[in-house]
Amino acid sequence: MNDQLRWRYWPIRLKLLFLTMLVSTLGIALVCVSLIVLENRTYRNQMESELHVIASILAEQSAAALLFEDREQLRSISSSLRQIETITQACVFDAAGMLLTSLNEPDKVTCPDLSTAPVMGFEANAYKLMVPVTLDQEVLGYIYLNSHLKVLRAHIQSFVMAAVGIGLLIQLLLLFVAYKLQRIVSHPILALSDTAEQIAIEHDYSIRAPVSGHDELGRLSATFNDMISTIQLQNRRILESRDSLERKVEERTAQLSLANRELEAFSYSVSHDLRQPLRAIEGFSQALEEDCEENLNDLGKDYLRRVRAASVRMSNLIDGLLVLSRVSRQTVEAEPVDLTSLLQEICDELCSIGDRPPTEIHIQPDMAVTGDSRMLRVAFQNLLENAWKYSSKKDRRRIEVTSTSDSAGAVVKVQDNGAGFDMKYVEKLFVAFNRLHTPSEFGGTGIGLATVYRVIRRHHGEVWAESELGKGATFYVKLPHSAEQR
Amino acid sequence: MEGYSILVVEDNPDDQVLTVRALKNASKNCQIVVLEDGQAAIDYLFGNGADEALNKLGVVLLDLKLPRVNGLEVLNKIRSSPRTNWLPVIMVTSSDEPGELLEAYRLGANSYINKPINLREFTDQMNVLARYWLQVNKVPRAGSVRKV
Amino acid sequence: MRTRIRRCLLNLWKGLLAITLCVGLSQVQASVRSEYEVKAAFLYNFTRFINWNQPPSEDTPLTVCVLGDDPFEDLLDPLVGRKAHGRVLQLRTPSEQTEMSGCHVLFVSESERFNLRAILEQATRQGMLTISDIPDFTRHGGIVGYVKQGNVIRFEINLLAAGEAGLTINSRLLELAAKVIR
Known part of the structure; x- marks a missing residue:
């Protein structure tokens, strides 16, 4: 039909x-x-x-x-x-x-x-x-x-x-009369309907339905107009707040890019201008040591050695800060990363530098994540260096990296049997320059885990740690499959 | 090797001293010309007596960051002129910012050295550098071509 | 609704039928009637269609007289007691003309035809309805005369004579008359 x-x-x-x-x-x-x-x-x-x-x-x-x-x-x-x-x-x-x-x-x-x-x-x-x-x-x-x-x-x-x-x-005759008279009732309804349709199509909330009479239809039109007024008002407010939000976003973006430029300038000056005097200190200390050795007594030599060690620490600190600022500024690429081979490379490097390699290194094969390979390398280098460092005093050093994966993402677990830390201070773990050990126990800049935190956050992932003092620490890195996911 | 000189463009006096010390350690007899900024380098390479200087010059150590006329501008100038474009130019910097390094290579830098903190390491680098660019590498000189 | 009306009509009809049946039966019996039977019935019927201008009160009976030799014998007897214009009919047989005063309806017998003039004069004067089967009775001044057409007995009326006698004759009766003298 x-x-x-x-x-x-x-x-x-x-x-x-x-x-x-x-x-x-x-x-x-x-x-x-x-x-x-x-x-x-x-x-x-x-x-x-x-x-x-x-x-x-x-x-x-x-x-x-x-x-x-x-x-x-x-x-x-x-x-x-x-x-x-x-x-x-x-x-x-x-x-x-x-x-x-x-x-x-x-x-x-x-x-x-x-x-x-x-x-x-x-x-x-x-x-x-x-x-x-x-x-x-x-x-x-x-x-x-x-x-x-x-x-x-x-x-x-x-x-x-x-x-x-x-x-x-x-x-x-009645048909004619009824046709004329039905307009009295239908006209306001049609006018209202047309108005509603027009508003729906044009999204113009300034349009008003004509109000005729004080009967139900008149009241309906008046109520409809009130509703449209309310919508118009709310719409205006929404638009205003959106505009102000956009303005704020623009302001913030401008501020941010300014801050970014400043940070860039800062990191440049850190890497260039701060290094220069450091190099002078270190260079002349060494020149002094080599060229004027016979004029220095043992105490002078010890002081010179301390000057040189301090300059090396400062150099490391500057390097760490540079890395941190770089991982904060660079854009994050989303690409498949063969985590197993990346970790293997890092371990090989660490083994070639360090004097005593760990007793046992276990890296789970075929681990794959999505992210920026250079940044992830920085993050996992820091995690493995930590595991390396804090397990250095154990007789049997064991480092293990495993991963579990589900539809949302992968969780990579980096475990060592080193010194560990007190869970009381877990809040301070990922904050820059916060150290849970004294320099005499373990050397370090206090920037490494902050860098790890920054890299993982920029991948929309999460990082957290569990530990028991003296029994080792476990770091968890959760990475979404796609960088857009949260 | 004895006949050629090394031009060092370096604004920091400490680095000047340390660079000269490292080069002297690497090669006792080589002649070292030290200039403090980019304009001085341009004057030296393109001003009066430049031909004589160029004839003796073996390699240029150019700091990336210089007051007034910076290292990249000096490099650009050297590569733009047929009189000097054959010169081996080694960029020296204390920064490892990749942006400027890429720009330097794009403009035709021959090599790059990141000045290490450790002086002995720096001395080793200078030694390798002087031996390669002054002894192993033979550049076709504009002046010698003209002579023939 | 309609059926009820029909039922009413039916009942009415049944009543009418019952009333008329008795009368009807006597007439059916006399289906083959003698001449004077018919004439006797006619005589009674005449009284019902003729009005006397100066009528006596209804209490006085309407006297029907047969003058001369009575040809009806006892055929008129059933008329006695019946009513015309509300008056009861009674029968007399005056033997002579002199005895006929007081009569309202006068049947003149064949035997009196030689004395007809005198009888009719008196009868007209006294407002009597004169009826006879004497031939040409109406022409001689009688009011109603029987005539025989074949086997059918009909009648003639002398309207002038009736007027003289002070009688009005119903037009319906006139319509039935074989001849009307005006």
Whole structure:
């Protein structure tokens, strides 16, 4: 079935018109039917009384003829009825019920047999009437009349036609009037609907629906306008706050890029300008040691050695700071990284530098993560160096790197059996320049884990540690498969 | 080896002293010319008496960061002129910022040295450098070509 | 609704039938009637369609007289006690003209035809309805005269005579008359 034809798809204008016309049609039909019924009854009554009058006249006329049994006269009396065309048969009976005369041949429309009581009144197509002929209260005979109802039928038919015709005319008029009047109701609804549609399409919340009257429709339009005003206000606020947010973001971005430039300048000066005097200190200390050795006593030599050691530490510190600033500034690439071979390379380097390699190094094969390989190298280099360093005092040094992976990402576990740390200070672990051991226990800059933290955070990952003092530490690095994931 | 000189462009006096000491340790007889900034280097290479200087010059040690005219500008100038574009230029820096290094190589630097903190290490580097660029490597000199 | 009306009509019809049956039966019995039987019935019927202009009060009976030889024998006897215009009919047989005053309806017998003029004069004067089967009775000034057309007995009316006698004759009766003298 076509959707357009279903009631719910009708436009409201059509619905209103349809309902109005339905009611008016019903009303007009009822009026017409009642009029027809009434007319039918009135006409029948009229016809009945007319026939009664005719029959009475006939009875009066035929009384004498009946008494004198003058059939000739009776025939002439009854034949006068021929002029009334509705009467199809007229029969005259004597008092004994014997048929004396009839208007037409009896076989055309039969005269009733009076020995059995005939049915009088309206029948299918005829009205039958029997009146007694009396004289001085004495019944002399009977007159029977049979009238066809063709005239009644024709009359009612023409009446029905007229009623239907007039009804249709009135309907047409009402249709016109209803069409004009339905606008009173439908116009505000349509205006409201159009407004709503326009607002929905154009997103222009300054449009208002016209408010007409103080009825429900008027109130609906007014309420709708209020709602749109509220939306407009909220929209404006949202836009304003968005603008201010954008402004803030712009400001922050500008501040950030300024800070970034400053940091760049700073790191440059750290690497160049701070190194230069350090190199001078170290260089001249060494030159002093080599060129003026014979002029220095043991104490002087010791002082010189301390100067040189301090300059080396400072050099390391500067290098660490540079790395930290670099991993903070550089853009992070997202590429598949073969973590196993990366870790293996780092271990090989560490083994080649260090004097005593660990007893046991276990690196899980086929570990793969997503990230920036250079940065990850820095991070894992720091973690492995830590494991290296803090396990250096154990007899059996064991370093193990394993990984578990799920749909969200991979968790890499770097475990050693070294000195470990007190979980009390775990909060300070990843903060730059915070050290959990004295320089005499383990050397270090306090920048390594801060760098690890920075690298992993920039990969949208997490890093945390567990440890028990004296039993080693475990560092967990969680990296999402994609850098965009959090 | 004795005939060629080494030009050192270095603004920091401490580094000048340390560089000269390292070069002297590497090669006792080589002649070392020390200039303090980029403009002085340009004047030396392109000013009066430049031809005589160029004839004796074996290699240039150019600090990346110099006051007024910086090292990259001096390098660009050297590579832009046919009189000097044959000169071996070794960039010397105390920074390992990759951006400037790449720029230096793009402009035609022959090598690069990151000045180490340790003096002995620096002396070793200078030794290798002097031996390679003054003895092993033979550059086609603009002056000698002109002579022929 | 309609069936109830029909039932009412049916009941009415049954009642009417019952009333008329008794009358009807006697008439059916006399289906083959003698001449004077018919004439006697006619005589009674005439009284019902003729009005006397100065009618005596309804209490006084309507006197039907047969003057001369009575051809009806006892055929008129059933008329006694019946009513016309609300008046009870009574029968007299005056033997002479002199005895006929007081009569309202006067049947003049064949035997009196030679004295007809005098009888009719008196009868007209006294407002009597004169009826006879004397030939040309109406032409001689009688009001209603029986005539025989074949086997059918009919009647003639002299409207002038009736007017003179102060009688009005129902037009329905006139319609049935074989001849009306006006």
